[in-house]
Amino acid sequence: xxxxxxxxxxxxxxxxxxxxxxxxxxxxxxxxxxxxxxxxxxxxxxxxxxxxxxxxxxxxxxxxxxxxxxxxxxxxxxxxxxxxxxxxxxxxxxxxxxxxxxxxxxxxxxxxxxxxxxxxxxxxxxxxxxxxxxxxxxxxxxxxxxxxxxxxxxxxxxxxxxxxxxxxxxxxxxxxxxxxxxxxxxxxxxxxxxxxxxxxxxxxxxxxxxxxxxxxxxxxxxxxxxxxxxxxxxxxxxxxxxxxxxxxxxxxxxxxxxxxxxxxxxxxxxxxxxxxxxxxxxxxxxxxxxxxxxxxxxxxxxxxxxxxxxxxxxxxxxxxxxxxxx
Numbered sequence: 089x090x091x092x093x094x095x096x097x098x099x100x101x102x103x104x105x106x107x108x109x110x111x112x113x114x115x116x117x118x119x120x121x122x123x124x125x126x127x128x129x130x131x132x133x134x135x136x137x138x139x140x141x142x143x144x145x146x147x148x149x150x151x152x153x154x155x156x157x158x159x160x161x162x163x164x165x166x167x168x169x170x171x172x173x174x175x176x177x178x179x180x181x182x183x184x185x186x187x188x189x190x191x192x193x194x195x196x197x198x199x200x201x202x203x204x205x206x207x208x209x210x211x212x213x214x215x216x217x218x219x220x221x222x223x224x225x226x227x228x229x230x231x232x233x234x235x236x237x238x239x240x241x242x243x244x245x246x247x248x249x250x251x252x253x254x255x256x257x258x259x260x261x262x263x264x265x266x267x268x269x270x271x272x273x274x275x276x277x278x279x280x281x282x283x284x285x286x287x288x289x290x291x292x293x294x295x296x297x298x299x300x301x302x303x304x305x306x307x308x309x310x311x312x313x314x315x316x317x318x319x320x321x322x323x324x325x326x327x328x329x330x331x332x333x334x335x336x337x338x339x340x341x342x343x344x345x346x347x348x349x350x351x352x353x354x355x356x357x358x359x360x361x362x363x364x365x366x367x368x369x370x371x372x373x374x375x376x377x378x379x380x381x382x383x384x385x386x387x388x389x390x391x392x393x394x395x396x397x398x399x400x401x402x403x404x405x406x407x408x409x410x411x412x413x414x
Contacts, residue, residue: 210249
């Protein structure tokens, strides 16, 4: 009876969202973690982390480096990237940490980086880079920048690195989504925000929903047989991106937000633990698979999933550079 009551208590708190995504939710959920899961020796493994200069990306890079991996920190800003590289090297004591300059929203830059990467194998690819602009901005190829950063760039980079992922005996792709995606269903209607007034928060949540579906699509793809592709969400973490992009939310939630390390925990678990080996196509939160749908109206059809795949493949196809207005 006590066990049933305890289970009901946890389900009630999780259903509240507030007491699940916040720091108290992490403390409750982490009570069931196996402490030995992260005792992994990653010596010889090559890991790539996008958006690695701060927050979850920085802590993921640090944790992988501390476990002996060769880590490529992929950052858009050279100065912030070099600063983050120095910090990870200092704190981990590892010299097998490298900086790769990459704007994941720039599809041409993604191709150049992938084809110039000086490693024959990639064991772990973490898609963490994210943006939440106030106004509609365009990537170098003319795509809405949130879509380009969260969906098109990661789709292309994963495809371009496929031969290197295939060379690994335990390849893992981890896509860092957001709990905000629960508010949106998959829709390709005006996906580039050309007709409707731009809403950065909605664009963010919609592309984070696309990331979850993207992980499932890649996991189902015959080309990715034997490669684990999973999405996760970190809960509400106190990161520089949250402070600058959602200042009112950050102000209201001070004291309840998770630390960046707590937000990164499931990323690190999916990337390194033996317990996560073999799992693919799932959506994770605090080391447990979760339904990507809290509301029935957010469920997408098979046709909508196929349409997302076709859209991604069409948009990342090699094409001449976009002409800029004089």
